[in-house]
Amino acid sequence: MVGFLVARYGGDRPRPLVMFASYWGFVSILGYPLATDIRAGWIMVNAIVPLVIPAAVALALVVRTGWQSLAAEDRVGTVVSAALVVLVVGAMLVPAASAAYVNPTADDNELVQYAQPQQEFRETFDDIGAIAPTHEGTDLLIYGNELVVEPGTGGGMPPECLNLGHALPIHWYVAADDVTTECAYNESELRTQIEADSPAVVIAHVNRDGAVTAALDGEGEYERRQLHLRTMGREVVVFVDEDALATAENA
Structure with a gap:
């Protein structure tokens, strides 16, 4: 949402690619659960892919703000920006690593849809x-x-x-x-x-x-x-x- 608002109102004119990806992602969030007969967590990848673009815009804003705070010797702004970057990156990497590498076939892995029977x-x-x-x-x-x-x-x-x-x-x-x-x-x-x-x-x-x-x-x-x-x-x-x-x- 932050990336969408920045792209829509943060410049002289809206940024077409970011706006398109944002609308695509928002419609996918609502549309896929209604249209699909597959009840699996991975289906939302269809919404996450386009939303990566506005998310990157928001992350870039945080990084720029952090650099500006560091240059201005604004300790509070620098710490807050760094904490947000660490939080966002960690929120992406930790679940991804756990679901894909640490426990890829765990019973409680919501991203896994078991479509095939056991080998026996x-x-x-x-x-x-x-x-x-x-x-x-x-x-x-x-x-x-x-x-x-x-x-x-x-x-x-x-x-x-x-x-x-x-x-x-x-x-x-x-x-x-x-x-x-x-x-x-x-x-x-x-x-x-x-x-x-x-x-x-x-x-x-x-x-x-x-x-x-x-x-x-x-x-x-x-x-x-x-x-x-x-x-x-x-x-x-x-x-x-x-x-x-x-x-x-x-x-």
């Missing part, structure tokens, strides 16, 4: 991809409103029945391996789907563990795996049909 999920995705070509019917059934949208409200990236914000990156792996995927929003749909066509793999939020276990009772031998759909958080259970996996491995 790779084996499960590989198994699903191997099962798909050799399995008839539904390869993958995904259950529960934590991952599935309400019937009739889906859209966007296939499979459209999945909640795009909560189920990613399942969409990517399903598309890459051409996995036949169905969804069950509630428990009655889950039982109907399983009775009609025993799926090779079932994925659900960990809170749905009991419902899936009960629905699969008597449907064959399923290996249960408990994994994270993100590097941190969003824990899911995966049930893999051992016969379907064995068939894929022997194909």
Whole structure:
């Protein structure tokens, strides 16, 4: 704000570059949170980048004032200017170093958005991809409103029945391996789907563990795996049909 005011009123005429960057940054602060469906701290980088220009104008004003105070032997002005410079530089460097180098993957790092599952999920995705070509019917059934949208409200990236914000990156792996995927929003749909066509793999939020276990009772031998759909958080259970996996491995 200080840099904007200096550029707007501090000279004979406004400075176009600073004014443009200021308006760009101010609009971004308001616009990005309203327009984006991504709830992550890094999204505000889109506003910070243009605001660097008016911030540099304000910092230059402080430095010039400090030099003038030093030349005039104004001890108070010099100390205040130096303190402001140290405070501003420290406020930039300390969080940046901590977030990027000291604790880059800490659970409380608000700049990190975990979009990929933990490494051990790779084996499960590989198994699903191997099962798909050799399995008839539904390869993958995904259950529960934590991952599935309400019937009739889906859209966007296939499979459209999945909640795009909560189920990613399942969409990517399903598309890459051409996995036949169905969804069950509630428990009655889950039982109907399983009775009609025993799926090779079932994925659900960990809170749905009991419902899936009960629905699969008597449907064959399923290996249960408990994994994270993100590097941190969003824990899911995966049930893999051992016969379907064995068939894929022997194909």
